[in-house]
Amino acid sequence: MADYEPILLANVGVENSRSLGVYRARGGYQALAKALKMAPEQIVDEVKDANLRGRGGAGFPAGVKWTFLPKDRTRTYLCVNGDESEPPTFTNRVLIEHDPHQLIEGTIISAYATAAQAAYIYLRVEFHEQFHMLQRAIDEAYAAGLLGKSILGSGYDLECYIHRGAGAYVCGEETGLIESIEGKRGWPRIKPPFPAVEGLFRRPTVVNNVETLCNVVHILNRGADWFKSIGPEGSYGPKLFAVSGPVKRPGCYEGPMTITLRDLIFGDEYAQGMRNGRQVKAVLPGGVSMGVVTGDELDMVMDFSDPVNYGLLGLGTAAAVVIDDATDIRTVLRSVARFFAMESCGQCTQCREGTMWMYKIAKRIEEGAGRLEDLDILEETTGNLGMMPGLSICGLSDGAAFPIRTIVQKFRAEFEEHIRNQKSGSVDLALSAVN
Numbered sequence: 083m084a085d086y087e088p089i090l091l092a093n094v095g096v097e098n099s100r101s102l103g104v105y106r107a108r109g110g111y112q113a114l115a116k117a118l119k120m121a122p123e124q125i126v127d128e129v130k131d132a133n134l135r136g137r138g139g140a141g142f143p144a145g146v147k148w149t150f151l152p153k154d155r156t157r158t159y160l161c162v163n164g165d166e167s168e169p170p171t172f173t174n175r176v177l178i179e180h181d182p183h184q185l186i187e188g189t190i191i192s193a194y195a196t197a198a199q200a201a202y203i204y205l206r207v208e209f210h211e212q213f214h215m216l217q218r219a220i221d222e223a224y225a226a227g228l229l230g231k232s233i234l235g236s237g238y239d240l241e242c243y244i245h246r247g248a249g250a251y252v253c254g255e256e257t258g259l260i261e262s263i264e265g266k267r268g269w270p271r272i273k274p275p276f277p278a279v280e281g282l283f284r285r286p287t288v289v290n291n292v293e294t295l296c297n298v299v300h301i302l303n304r305g306a307d308w309f310k311s312i313g314p315e316g317s318y319g320p321k322l323f324a325v326s327g328p329v330k331r332p333g334c335y336e337g338p339m340t341i342t343l344r345d346l347i348f349g350d351e352y353a354q355g356m357r358n359g360r361q362v363k364a365v366l367p368g369g370v371s372m373g374v375v376t377g378d379e380l381d382m383v384m385d386f387s388d389p390v391n392y393g394l395l396g397l398g399t400a401a402a403v404v405i406d407d408a409t410d411i412r413t414v415l416r417s418v419a420r421f422f423a424m425e426s427c428g429q430c431t432q433c434r435e436g437t438m439w440m441y442k443i444a445k446r447i448e449e450g451a452g453r454l455e456d457l458d459i460l461e462e463t464t465g466n467l468g469m470m471p472g473l474s475i476c477g478l479s480d481g482a483a484f485p486i487r488t489i490v491q492k493f494r495a496e497f498e499e500h501i502r503n504q505k506s507g508s509v510d511l512a513l514s515a516v517n
């Protein structure tokens with residue numbers, strides 16, 4: 083999209099982009115000043131009008147979520163989800179690293195709109211440097227009267243804390259995250275009650291993703307109509323995409339959600355094509371948990387609706403892992419299966435046992451000891467675990483089912499050929515050493 087002006091990444095590459103002075107000189111905190119003069123309900127309405135859909139994976143409309151908070155609440159929390167543990171996803175990290183004040187501004191506005199007294203920004207433990215960068219920015223904001231008592235003289239008070247995770251993927255799930263902030267093991271909670279009614283410390287709580295809250299700043303600055311002028315129907319606003327794998331220019335890119343996978347992989351402004359003249363064999367386009375598309379399905383639009391037309395769970399984190407034609411599909415299957423088996427928290431039998439069985443089968447297939455019926459067993463198992471058939475507490479198991487099912491379905495002929503030849507695949511030594 084040659085004529086697209088970056089919005090979320092506008093400050094990336096600017097010298098000292100992390101500092102409050104630079105952020106303010108480039109128009110930062112004007113949206114907050116405007117917001118504090120509005121009634122909180124007006125902000126909720128503006129975000130609802132914009133139809134800002136959550137960027138954390140599920141695409142739930144942020145403004146609508148905020149209206150689920152009970153009217154008579156006395157204490158409210160905002161949790162900012164910066165866990166970003168979905169494999170190949172690194173867009174939140176880029177926002178935190180290059181423009182922490184954009185996130186802080188979006189957090190304060192959203193906290194004000196939802197009448198939250200405290201905001202907890204949850205960061206995965208591996209974000210070590212980003213934690214210090216963000217903490218410095220929070221300290222600057224406190225010193226400038228942008229956080230703490232009577233923000234900008236408005237009478238609105240907000241405390242903001244960073245909470246660091248301990249390295250579990252499931253802590254990105256909103257109720258696992260809440261448990262983790264409470265100092266407990268990050269086990270997702272049975273819902274209902276949903277966090278809006280009973281969340282952190284059993285109080286009404288909103289959980290939103292880092293990128294979602296960064297978008298709030300721009301909706302306040304430029305309005306809902308401007309936001310809806312970007313992207314296709316139902317998938318409005320600026321969006322970050324990550325591309326990794328054997329492409330010429332892996333990275334984090336911004337654009338409207340009219341972009342196709344082909345644009346992202348081959349576009350001059352994006353990943354610029356494959357390295358070493360290789361072909362695209364497959365892509366996991368929404369992080370690993372949404373499923374796989376083949377090299378013939380690159381016209382898929384990276385919006386909230388098209389991925390389901392390709393058998394995927396959704397857009398997910400819009401982080402595309404590109405797989406080239408030199409890669410053994412059995413290794414892809416085994417890596418994905420292993421991830422979910424290792425990350426299942428174990429509370430639900432279907433998820434705990436199902437992910438581990440699938441991993442064992444995938445490993446056996448990769449090692450050249452698979453049976454043709456294993457492919458049917460894998461497909462059948464993916465239909466018998468997850469929230470969608472109503473059998474699990476959280477969505478991790480659906481996130482395991484979709485990639486495994488789509489890999490097996492879309493590459494079945496290749497699996498069958500390997501199984502008939504019974505030749506071992508390329509085992510990833512780093513991973514196999516663990517097992």
Ligand SMILES: Cc1cc2nc3c(=O)[nH]c(=O)nc-3n(C[C@H](O)[C@H](O)[C@H](O)COP(=O)(O)O)c2cc1C
Nearest residue numbers: 136137138163165166167254255256290291294477
């Ligand atoms: C296993 C699992 C892991 C998740 N990890 C994340 C994550 O790292 N970051 C995130 O924002 N949402 C994650 N989510 C989604 C959250 O539960 C929640 O929907 C999201 O934070 C809401 O923010 P949003 O509405 O702004 O997208 C995860 C969900 C599941 C089931």
Ligand code: SF4
Nearest residue numbers: 427428429430433476
């Ligand atoms: S679905 Fe899996 S990860 Fe989620 S609560 Fe159940 S066992 Fe834990």
